[in-house]
Amino acid sequence: MSDDSAxxxxxxxxxxxxxxxxxxxxxxxxxxxxxxxxxxxxxxAEHRGILRYQPEELVVTVRxxxxxxxxxxxxxxxxxxxxxxxxxxxxDGSIGGMIAADxxxxxxxxxGGVRDALLGVEIINGLGEQGRFGGEVMKNVAGYDVAxxxxxxxxxxGVLLSASLRVAPxxxxxxxxxRALAVDEVCAAMSELRSREPSLTGLAYADGVLQxxxxxxxxxxxxxxxxxxxxxxxxxxxxxxSRHAHPxxxxxxxxxxxxxxxxxxxxxxxxxxxxxxxxxxxxxxxALDSPPRQATSAPGGWAMAVGGNRAGSIRGLDxxxxxxxxxxxxxxxxxxxxxxxxxxxxxxxxxxQG
Amino acid sequence: xTTPLVLEMLRANLPxxxxxxxxxxxxxxxxxxxxxxxxxxxxxxLPDRESQVAAVLRICxxxxxxxxxxxxxxxxxxxxxxxxxxxxxxLSRLNKIKRIDAQQLTAVVEPGVRNLAVSEAAASVGLFYxxxxxxxxxxxxxxxxxxxxxxxxxxxxGLTVHNVLGVRGYLMTGExxxxxxxxxxxxxxDLLAVVHGSEGxxxxxxxxxxxxxxxPRSKLVMMAAFAVVSNAADAVADVISAGIIPAGMEMMxxxxxxxxxxxxxxxxxxxxxxxxxxxxxxxxxxxxxxRTAVERVLFAAxxxxxxxxxxxxxxxxxxxxxxxxxxAVGRIAPDYYCMDGTIPRKAVAGVLQRIGELSQRYxxxxxxxxxxxxxxxxxxxxxxxxxxxxLDKAEAFGNDILAACVEAGGSVTGEHGVGIEKLDAxxxxxxxxxxxxxxxxxxxxxxxxxxxxxxxxxxxxxxxEVGGMHVHAGELPFRHLPRF
Ligand SMILES: Cc1cc2nc3c(=O)[nH]c(=O)nc-3n(C[C@H](O)[C@H](O)[C@H](O)COP(=O)(O)OP(=O)(O)OC[C@H]3O[C@@H](n4cnc5c(N)ncnc54)[C@H](O)[C@@H]3O)c2cc1C
Numbered sequence: 001m002s003d004d005s006a007x008x009x010x011x012x013x014x015x016x017x018x019x020x021x022x023x024x025x026x027x028x029x030x031x032x033x034x035x036x037x038x039x040x041x042x043x044x045a046e047h048r049g050i051l052r053y054q055p056e057e058l059v060v061t062v063r064x065x066x067x068x069x070x071x072x073x074x075x076x077x078x079x080x081x082x083x084x085x086x087x088x089x090x091x092d093g094s095i096g097g098m099i100a101a102d103x104x105x106x107x108x109x110x111x112g113g114v115r116d117a118l119l120g121v122e123i124i125n126g127l128g129e130q131g132r133f134g135g136e137v138m139k140n141v142a143g144y145d146v147a148x149x150x151x152x153x154x155x156x157x158g159v160l161l162s163a164s165l166r167v168a169p170x171x172x173x174x175x176x177x178x179r180a181l182a183v184d185e186v187c188a189a190m191s192e193l194r195s196r197e198p199s200l201t202g203l204a205y206a207d208g209v210l211q212x213x214x215x216x217x218x219x220x221x222x223x224x225x226x227x228x229x230x231x232x233x234x235x236x237x238x239x240x241x242s243r244h245a246h247p248x249x250x251x252x253x254x255x256x257x258x259x260x261x262x263x264x265x266x267x268x269x270x271x272x273x274x275x276x277x278x279x280x281x282x283x284x285x286x287a288l289d290s291p292p293r294q295a296t297s298a299p300g301g302w303a304m305a306v307g308g309n310r311a312g313s314i315r316g317l318d319x320x321x322x323x324x325x326x327x328x329x330x331x332x333x334x335x336x337x338x339x340x341x342x343x344x345x346x347x348x349x350x351x352x353q354g
Numbered sequence: 355x356t357t358p359l360v361l362e363m364l365r366a367n368l369p370x371x372x373x374x375x376x377x378x379x380x381x382x383x384x385x386x387x388x389x390x391x392x393x394x395x396x397x398x399x400l401p402d403r404e405s406q407v408a409a410v411l412r413i414c415x416x417x418x419x420x421x422x423x424x425x426x427x428x429x430x431x432x433x434x435x436x437x438x439x440x441x442x443x444x445l446s447r448l449n450k451i452k453r454i455d456a457q458q459l460t461a462v463v464e465p466g467v468r469n470l471a472v473s474e475a476a477a478s479v480g481l482f483y484x485x486x487x488x489x490x491x492x493x494x495x496x497x498x499x500x501x502x503x504x505x506x507x508x509x510x511x512g513l514t515v516h517n518v519l520g521v522r523g524y525l526m527t528g529e530x531x532x533x534x535x536x537x538x539x540x541x542x543x544d545l546l547a548v549v550h551g552s553e554g555x556x557x558x559x560x561x562x563x564x565x566x567x568x569x570p571r572s573k574l575v576m577m578a579a580f581a582v583v584s585n586a587a588d589a590v591a592d593v594i595s596a597g598i599i600p601a602g603m604e605m606m607x608x609x610x611x612x613x614x615x616x617x618x619x620x621x622x623x624x625x626x627x628x629x630x631x632x633x634x635x636x637x638x639x640x641x642x643x644x645r646t647a648v649e650r651v652l653f654a655a656x657x658x659x660x661x662x663x664x665x666x667x668x669x670x671x672x673x674x675x676x677x678x679x680x681x682a683v684g685r686i687a688p689d690y691y692c693m694d695g696t697i698p699r700k701a702v703a704g705v706l707q708r709i710g711e712l713s714q715r716y717x718x719x720x721x722x723x724x725x726x727x728x729x730x731x732x733x734x735x736x737x738x739x740x741x742x743x744x745l746d747k748a749e750a751f752g753n754d755i756l757a758a759c760v761e762a763g764g765s766v767t768g769e770h771g772v773g774i775e776k777l778d779a780x781x782x783x784x785x786x787x788x789x790x791x792x793x794x795x796x797x798x799x800x801x802x803x804x805x806x807x808x809x810x811x812x813x814x815x816x817x818x819e820v821g822g823m824h825v826h827a828g829e830l831p832f833r834h835l836p837r838f
Contacts, residue, residue: 056595057698079597108538115544116516131787137696138728139513139768141502141551142776142783143811144792148515148547157543169597191457195480195568198636219639265536267458282538299563300520300535314541320531325542327798332791 001049003063005122005130005161011042012159012337013128021339024155026065026094039339044096044159051162052136055080058167059119059136064096064160071095075167083117083166084108085201089244096160102152105242106202106213109194109266109280115151117166123150123158126333136164149328157332171215173222174201176238179230181210183272190281191267199224202238203280206248211237241278248275251307253287258308260286264301291315356396356439360417364399364441367409372447374398383442386427386434387489388775390691390745395422395436402447404560411558412528414441420804421526423554425466425497428489430692431773433501433553433809440807445496448560451475460519460536461564465496469503472564481566484511487769488677496559502551504769506602506676507633509727511567513769515550520563523549526800531557548795553771554806556799570635573601574645575669578657579626583607584703586628589655590726591699593632596651598644601633603727604676607706610683610721610734611675617682620675626658630726631676633669679723680734687719687736691748695759696730696768708758709733716751718744730768731759753779772810781817789814 015022021039028045048065055078062071069092075081085105086098093103099121104113120134123146134140134147150157181189186205193203193212199220202213211233214224240246251259253275266281276285286292292303292315302316317325330336365373374380375397384392396419401407414421420440427434436442449466456479461472469490472483486505487493493503499521504513511517520534534546549557580586586605593603606614608627615622622629630652634644645662652660663669675682683690697705706722709731713720719736733755737748756766756779766772766779780789792811796803812820 054698054700056591057700058594059698102539102544104539112512112516113539115547116512125787125791129787129791131785131791133788133791135763135765137698137764137768139504139508139696139725139730140765141769141771142765142767142780143772143788144795145502145515145547145551146791146795148544149795151544151547152540153543168599188457191459195456195459198568198570217636217640217643219643220637223637223639263537263539263541265458266538267455267536279538298536299532300537300540302537302541304541317541318532320529321533321545324525324531324545324798328543328545328548328795331794331798334794 002046004044004047004065008042008044008047008159008161009124009128009130012124012126015040016126016128016335016337019335020337022337023339024159026097027067027092029089029091029093029097042159045094047161050074055167057136058083059164060167061136061162061164062095063162064094066095067092068095068098076170079170080167081170083168084111084113085242086114087242087244095163099150099160099163100152100154106204106238106278109203109282110200113151115148118147118151118163119166120164121147121150122161124161125158126335126337130161134164138166155338156329159338171217173218174213174215174235175221175225176233176235177212177214177225177228177230178233179210180208181205183208183270186210186270186277187267187281193228194266194280197224197228204237204241205277206246206275213238241276246276249285255287257287257289258310259306260288260292260303261306262286262292262301262303265298268298268301355417356419357417360413360419361397363413364397364410367406367413368399369402369406372400372402372406374400383424383427383436383444386424386429386432388430388432388435388773390739391432391435391774393436393438395442396439398442398444400444400447404448407443407445407448407558407560408524408528408530410441410443411524411526415526415528415802415804418802418804420807421558422806423496423500423558425494425500426468426492428493429497429501429773430694430770431767431775433771433773433806434497435774435809437807443558445560446494452561454479454481454566456481458536459566461566463495463562463564465494465559465562467495469493469495469498476566477569480569482569483517483564484508484567485514485517488680495562495564499550499559499562500552500554501769501771504725504728504730506604506725508725509603510599510601515547517565518546518550518562519565521546521549521557521559522561523557523559525557526802526805535563551771553773553810555796555810556805558805572638572641573633573635573669574641575663575672576632576634576645576648576652577622577661577663577672578630578632578652579623579659580628580630580656581626581658582656583628583706585656586630587703587706587726589630589652589657590702592651592655593648594699594727596647598647600648600727601635602631604631605629605722605724605726606631606676606679607722609719610679610723613682613686613721614675614679617685618674618678620671622675623659631672676723683721683723683734683736688738688740689736691735691737691752692770693731693733693735693752693755694767694770695756695764696728697759697762697764699729701762701764702726702729705731705758705762709755712751712754716747718748718751725768728768729764757782774809777812777816778820780812781820786814789817
């Protein structure tokens, strides 16, 4: 438990006055797949600790450097969990890194992601000013939603100091079902399940097997597992994908090329080359020699390289949105004190042209 | 500059009858749902195509004419209040449901589509759109996004921001933007979230991709009556602590109960001090298991009675009183002023008591109808605008309620937005750094500040004047309070 906010504010002001750039670093757990930018390192990892947690309010407020697993363990003591499923890599990450990287796991299409659970943040902007946005209450439309804006911003809109996140009761019961399926039947099977099963928390496909996870109250899970065809599975597959440890997600891919994560309409046809399909079809992992094109053509589709020398570069952003992202970044950091990690707004603009 | 030439340019880019210049015809647009404020715009534009929206914006930008976007005009904070010498851009004619995709669980709609129309259209394929503001028969999806509207079922299913996958629209420059779409996430900083609740100051929204959900297999509605308000408030926290998230959990106090009962005869107990309405949904067995658990919690919290409605008609009747609560209160007083503060659940009992004390002090009655599960209060302050000074008194009472919400760790608005109405209250919730940051963020979308000017975010000058009015030495009101 330590409060480093005053030092962090000073560091940002100091860097700004000297026109230096700062690379914001948490616990460095994602460095291998999305490298931290060049620049003097601003270390947030020591700014840690759970500030407020009242189980009956379903909210926890934590400093940004706090390890995610430490928060999960504390919540579990009260039979609660973060209201979404965070992903991590082999090493534990920080709460700030989780928000900045929008690390939302397999339950994203069903229970929502980081942004859906984020209620408020405290940040330092590029002017070295400390501000508080959102709060700890469930509903709040006072002022623009600067808190949720931080999700996926990778530090381009300020240094996260603390965050208030919604928590939820740990479901009484969780079950896993698996079934062999041909690739051309996957989308239809997934959308059919999604449109009739309310207790889904995971729907994925890898190595010719459809993987289903359901969670909730005992009666709900029992009813769902009776309806869903397939054999009983185990939690190992889900543990592997939530830690990015599934063999199909290794980077560089065994088959060569670069590992790409493609976010798409869940129903967009699969090519058969997917290493793994997650998020009920909304995320596809591919090993490619050149950046994906067709997969990002549906409205809102986009792709990001994970690891390799293109790490962090993004495809699928149109020029107008990319320019808007750059202007939003400048609204928080007018003098560009925060260094671009390769996939923030500046990287994106380049990626679109390149 | 509003010149005859600009008028002709607008006319050339709008459908026949799409440009209203006659003051008599403009009059119905002078206010939104916050009728205490009104202003006449220069003209009203009613495009029926997206390209016309872009054209109107380009013309206005070029001639520095402010633009206020309006959906259905049901907003309760003056967000769609016109600006004198400005254009009121009304999007109610962009009202097509373009697509309901039963496979992908999405609906693609134009902004003028009414909220309820989406669920009506999706029902045939077993789906619904979850956010359901009480105004859902009338309010538009564009307005819902701009206010981040909530509703009775948001406790379980989230607010508008949690149920929208993408928006398309135009910046004030007329430049098109597309944020999100059919995928579940967006690249980079979450611009999709920022557009929600931006009160028409960032993007004029012309298309929204909504997320639909399956209609639950089973549901039931419970009504619990309490002799003591604070017991009802505690019961709300107890249900949540028991690990149950109902689809909705609403509370009404004595005055609201009797107004609603007299109006629609929902079967509410008029002798109760408070009632809770709780909806449970899900699989059949799950709903029955939760029902038993919730009943236990309610009786443990000293509920006098618990009524369970299983049939659709009975359920609709119990909800009817809640849904008609605002108009019901409208019948018992010439005017009412609806507040929208949010507080942590544990503070509900305390803040309700404080509201009761303030009611005595101001000599104005107050009815409480609210989203209890979310800690979102809607105190309705009863007054008579024809009595000299009562409006001012009601506003002062309202500001004291909002101060109590901020003091309890809450916010001055949960779902109705700041608009023109809560600008002063914003000065109590935020300081200079936040307000300046908001202004810079807005400028990233609209550098000239022509979209819905003077709303949502107060200027620093205004805040220092407010401070000077209410407290000594130019201090901002409730400055000592944590700014949440
Ligand atoms: C009886 C009653 C009950 C209500 N109950 C609820 C409730 O339960 N929950 C709740 O959240 N609200 C409630 N409201 C408030 C109101 O209905 C909502 O705020 C609603 O979202 C407003 O939609 P609208 O189409 O009427 O928007 P308007 O009032 O027309 O506009 C509201 C704001 O949105 C902007 N806007 C509108 N359309 C667009 C667009 N296409 N692009 C960009 N900006 C746009 C406007 O500029 C304005 O700032 C209630 C109102 C009434 C009268």
